[in-house]
Amino acid sequence: MSEPEITRFADGDALAQSLSANVAGLLQSAVDADGAAFFAVSGGNTPRLFFRQLSAADIDWKKVTVTLVDERFVPPSSERSNQRLAAMNLLQDKAALAAFIPLYSDGMTADAAARDAALKFGEIGKPLDVAVLGLGTDGHTASWFPGSPDLGMLTDPQQGFQVMATEAPGQPETRLTLTLPPLMRAKNVILHIEGKQKRSVLENAMNSGPVEELPVRAILRRTERPLKVYWAP
Numbered sequence: 081m082s083e084p085e086i087t088r089f090a091d092g093d094a095l096a097q098s099l100s101a102n103v104a105g106l107l108q109s110a111v112d113a114d115g116a117a118f119f120a121v122s123g124g125n126t127p128r129l130f131f132r133q134l135s136a137a138d139i140d141w142k143k144v145t146v147t148l149v150d151e152r153f154v155p156p157s158s159e160r161s162n163q164r165l166a167a168m169n170l171l172q173d174k175a176a177l178a179a180f181i182p183l184y185s186d187g188m189t190a191d192a193a194a195r196d197a198a199l200k201f202g203e204i205g206k207p208l209d210v211a212v213l214g215l216g217t218d219g220h221t222a223s224w225f226p227g228s229p230d231l232g233m234l235t236d237p238q239q240g241f242q243v244m245a246t247e248a249p250g251q252p253e254t255r256l257t258l259t260l261p262p263l264m265r266a267k268n269v270i271l272h273i274e275g276k277q278k279r280s281v282l283e284n285a286m287n288s289g290p291v292e293e294l295p296v297r298a299i300l301r302r303t304e305r306p307l308k309v310y311w312a313p
């Protein structure tokens with residue numbers, strides 16, 4: 081396992097400025113190299129400022145496809161929707177030109193929506209260029225939650241499903257989530273965390289111990305290139 085590369089920033093503003101500039105550079109490099117870039121973002125509260133900064137980046141957004149690392153299985157009109165969060169904060173300004181692959185699909189079951197999203201990923205024809213992950217204080221990333229009966233499948237590096245529906249204790253709705261294989265194959269995996277509590281969760285996760293206890297361990301131990309951590313207290 082290669083140690084993650086942790087960069088500390090004075091505050092969330094400085095982190096958002098650096099992260100958005102670096103992600104914009106990675107996406108444009110992918111467009112320059114392959115003619116397209118494939119980008120997955122997480123939801124939750126942490127990424128808002130990063131999204132807003134990135135939406136103003138002057139890159140070739142019409143050649144970028146954005147998707148979600150995970151989603152609550154609710155319509156985009158819901159306050160709980162990560163698609164809504166991305167639409168309102170990232171897919172604005174210059175980034176409004178990007179293509180978007182949702183995980184939620186109206187009129188489909190969660191399993192059918194997961195299959196549908198995975199089919200669309202396959203049509204992109206390349207692995208993710210950039211995946212930005214968050215971290216819960218319970219050690220979850222994506223929708224890989226401790227105590228979920230699906231955790232073994234979700235974090236199995238050999239299994240063939242890129243997107244799966246999952247239930248987790250304490251989560252009000254079914255989740256859709258990328259599994260470990262598409263994230264570990266991503267060319268650049270970034271973990272964006274803010275606050276001292278999440279830093280200590282990360283330190284603990286970097287120690288030996290079961291994935292079941294802190295599921296972020298699954299990606300810490302499996303990325304093909306060192307995972308980059310952006311952290312602000």
Ligand SMILES: O=C(O)[C@H](O)[C@@H](O)[C@H](O)[C@H](O)COP(=O)(O)O
Nearest residue numbers: 122123124125126214215216222
């Ligand atoms: O749907 C979600 O909630 C996210 O994708 C999730 O994995 C998030 O990254 C962590 O829960 C951190 O969330 P906060 O940024 O709100 O702490």
